[in-house]
Amino acid sequence: MMKKIISLLLIILILLSFFSGCNDEENPENTTKAQSADTLDNTIVLPYITSDAINPYMCETNENMNISALIFESLFTINSDFSVKPVLAKSYKTEGLLVKVTINSDIRFSDNSLLTTADVVTSFEKAKASSQYAQSLTNFESAIATDSTTVAFTMKSLKQNPALCLDFPIVRESETGVIGTGVYMIKDSFLEVNEYSSSASAVRNKKIKLKELPKGEGLYYGVEVGSISAYYDDLSSGSVTPATTQTVSVATNNLIYLGFNASENEPLSDKEVRKAVSLAINRENIVTSCFQTHAQPSAYPFNPSWANAPDTANDMLSSDLQKAENILRNAKYEKNYLGIYYKDSSVLDLTLVVNSENGFKKAVAKAISTELKKIGMNVNVVEADSASVMSIIESKNFDMYIGEIKQSNDMSLSPFFSESNNASKGIDADSSVAKMYSNYENGLKTLNDFIKVYNDEMPFAAICYRKGILYCTKELADNVNGTYKSVYSNINSWHFNKSY
Numbered sequence: 001m002m003k004k005i006i007s008l009l010l011i012i013l014i015l016l017s018f019f020s021g022c023n024d025e026e027n028p029e030n031t032t033k034a035q036s037a038d039t040l041d042n043t044i045v046l047p048y049i050t051s052d053a054i055n056p057y058m059c060e061t062n063e064n065m066n067i068s069a070l071i072f073e074s075l076f077t078i079n080s081d082f083s084v085k086p087v088l089a090k091s092y093k094t095e096g097l098l099v100k101v102t103i104n105s106d107i108r109f110s111d112n113s114l115l116t117t118a119d120v121v122t123s124f125e126k127a128k129a130s131s132q133y134a135q136s137l138t139n140f141e142s143a144i145a146t147d148s149t150t151v152a153f154t155m156k157s158l159k160q161n162p163a164l165c166l167d168f169p170i171v172r173e174s175e176t177g178v179i180g181t182g183v184y185m186i187k188d189s190f191l192e193v194n195e196y197s198s199s200a201s202a203v204r205n206k207k208i209k210l211k212e213l214p215k216g217e218g219l220y221y222g223v224e225v226g227s228i229s230a231y232y233d234d235l236s237s238g239s240v241t242p243a244t245t246q247t248v249s250v251a252t253n254n255l256i257y258l259g260f261n262a263s264e265n266e267p268l269s270d271k272e273v274r275k276a277v278s279l280a281i282n283r284e285n286i287v288t289s290c291f292q293t294h295a296q297p298s299a300y301p302f303n304p305s306w307a308n309a310p311d312t313a314n315d316m317l318s319s320d321l322q323k324a325e326n327i328l329r330n331a332k333y334e335k336n337y338l339g340i341y342y343k344d345s346s347v348l349d350l351t352l353v354v355n356s357e358n359g360f361k362k363a364v365a366k367a368i369s370t371e372l373k374k375i376g377m378n379v380n381v382v383e384a385d386s387a388s389v390m391s392i393i394e395s396k397n398f399d400m401y402i403g404e405i406k407q408s409n410d411m412s413l414s415p416f417f418s419e420s421n422n423a424s425k426g427i428d429a430d431s432s433v434a435k436m437y438s439n440y441e442n443g444l445k446t447l448n449d450f451i452k453v454y455n456d457e458m459p460f461a462a463i464c465y466r467k468g469i470l471y472c473t474k475e476l477a478d479n480v481n482g483t484y485k486s487v488y489s490n491i492n493s494w495h496f497n498k499s500y
Contacts, residue, residue, distance in 0.1 A: 042496055045228045046191075046488070047219050048210035054186055055178045056169045057126045057133075063219075065132070066232055067210065069486040070191060072169035072180035075101055075120065077485060078409050080251075081307040084163045088115060088170055088181065090149075092163050099153040099162050100146070108196040109172055110185040117145035119172050124153070127168035136165045136408040158442045164409035167485065183492070184208070204492050217241065223471045229494070230480070232487040234468040238358030240292055246472040249294065251465070252484040253303055253407040256295065256361075258368065258461040261398050261426035267346050268399055268426075272331035274458040277400070279324040280371045283317045287464050290363035295464040300451065302411050303465050310451050324375045333376075341376040348377040350399040353392050356383035361402045364463065368402075393425050404466070413437055416460060423460075433457040 048067055053059045056068040075089040086092075092101045107115040124143040127133040139162070141154045155162060171178045183199045184191040191208040193200050213222045220241045222228040233241070234252065258281070260268045268274055283297035299316040302309045333341040333348070341348045350372075354365035362383065369379040379400075384392065392398050405415060405423050415421040417434040428434065436453040439445040470487055472480050475496050483489050 043207065043209050044205050044230075044491065044494055045209045045211050047222065047228050047231055048189070048212055049215075050212050055171065057130045057171070061215075062232065062234065063215075066487050067186075067191070068169065068180075069182075070184045070488060070491065071182045071186060072171055072178075073182050074167045074169055075103070076163050076166050078164060078167065078483075080483070081305060082164065082253075082303060082409060082411065083307055084161065088120075089163075089166075092166075094162060097155045097158065099155065099166070101151050101153065101163075101166065102149050103151065105149050107181050107198070109174075109181050110179045110194040110196060111174055112196050113172070115170070115181060117148060117151050119170055120151045121145055122172075123168060123170045124151075126171070133168045135406070137168065139412075139414070140165070159410060159412060160441060160443075161410040167409060186210075199492075202492065205494060208491070220471060223473050226473045226475060228473070229476060230470055230472045230488070232468060232470045232482070234484075235294055235360070235466060238355075238360040238362075240294060240469070241471075243469075243471060246474060246476065246478065246480070248470040248472060248480050248482060250468040250470050250482050250484055250487055251296065251303075251305055252468055253409070254466040255298075255301060255303075255405050255407050256364065256463045256466055257301065257403050257405070258463060259393070259398075259401045259403045259423070259426060260458070260460055261396055261400070262428060262431075262459065263396055263426055266399065266426075267348055267350060270331065270343075270346070271457050272327050273333075273348065274461070275456075276324040276327045276375065277372060277377070278458050278461040279320045279327070280375050281368055281461060281463060282319040282371060283463055285318070286364055286367050290367055291360055291464065291466065294467045294469065296467065297464045298462050301413055301416075301454070301460070301462040303407065306411055308411075308447060310447065319371055321371070321375050328376065335376055338378070339376060340378050349380075350377060351380050351382050353382045353384065353389055353398045353401040355386050355389050355402070357386055360466075361404070365402050368400075390422060393422050396425055398426070403460075412441070414441070427459045431457060431459065433459050 046067060047063045049061045049063050052061045052064045054064055054068055056072055059065055059068060073087050075087060077085050077087050079085050088103055088107055090102045090104045092099060103115060103117060103120060105115060121143050128137050139155050139157060139159055141156055143151055143153045146152050171180060183194055183197045183203055185194045189210050193203050193206050211228055213219050213228060219231040223231050223245050260274050262269050287293060287295045287297045296304050297317045298304050299312045300310055328341050333343045336342050352365050352369060354361050365381045369381050372379045393401055403423060415423040416427060417429060417437055418424055419429055433453045436445060436450050440447060440450040470482050477495050477497050479493055481490055
């Protein structure tokens, strides 16, 4: 009997020990403490993909591209209002189709070698061949060094503010890989201060740890538990992860717009219909409900943050259904027995194509469809995967579509008026608005001249500019901010709260 009692007591003790061990392992507090060791040690930790390159012309992940912005610098960067800011360049001047840039030849790479014009020319050629920078450099044909401090860039055609597009990273090949002139250099699994940077003495965080975590939600939860300090999501997936961490909104230059098929004999070939559609769009509501506030409404195809952007009246950002219907009636449209406007053989029974893989855009399509039905247009939303949407647009087999385009720094609208770009599908290349834009680019007309014709012809309807989110661990002080070109732009001043 005594043996049975002893055996029973041993079993109970083993079970208690087992459950105690399980509780320790599953306790979120213990997990957080273990994973927050770096944070408690006051070390900034950033996500990094070891299988990907750090070379900005070869890396494929956003995580490494964001890291590379701390290692490599460019001739110019942009201020928050999209004005040009020299970095490695001392000055520049435009002479016809030439942009002549004088470099700062006192700047050194992380191996102590001096910056040369050859580095600039080589980097330009790499940028032209890369998917990341090719679009912004479309209008540049070549770059040659005219002397030891000057590089001349040749443009295909005149452009407004061309230096804004010369923001490609300057790299140099070395025995250890590519090196840059930035404030940091990569060493093993750390970013360390580049002692040859002119800003080295002012750097607060001398060493930043790089850590690999599972992509997607794995990175977000890494911030949640403190195993990494920050993670940037550009929200290109079309969804937002609910946040309990700190979040910083980061403006991008990605324009969301409504594309029109204005080809001959199509319902939207009538500019009055296109104007009515634009008036019916409630841009403020789309930003709030469809993008969950992670966008900035705009009635013009220029970033509202741009210093030269035309002022947008508040009533242009909300819908004006009465004015939209008045435009249709004044254009001699009448309603049929179904309550849909028509004129002659043109019935405003329209298709709206949208990417089925993007939650934001699907919500936008639904919101626009709802508003247009209120003004006597029937809209059939067609959802398709991204490849199918591109094919539909290319073949012009649509009335409208929800589009997105990454604008270049100079706010060029050339993609909308260039036959080689899908954004131009459905837009008449010989239209008054296309000709006016060409005249504006060539300096023959003002931006206001273009805006007047844009409003009258409405070749496409700007909706908003999308934003991204920088998730930050709660231990970081709330002075974190970033730009879409460098999401860790002020990392030198990041620090931890003393209360943690």
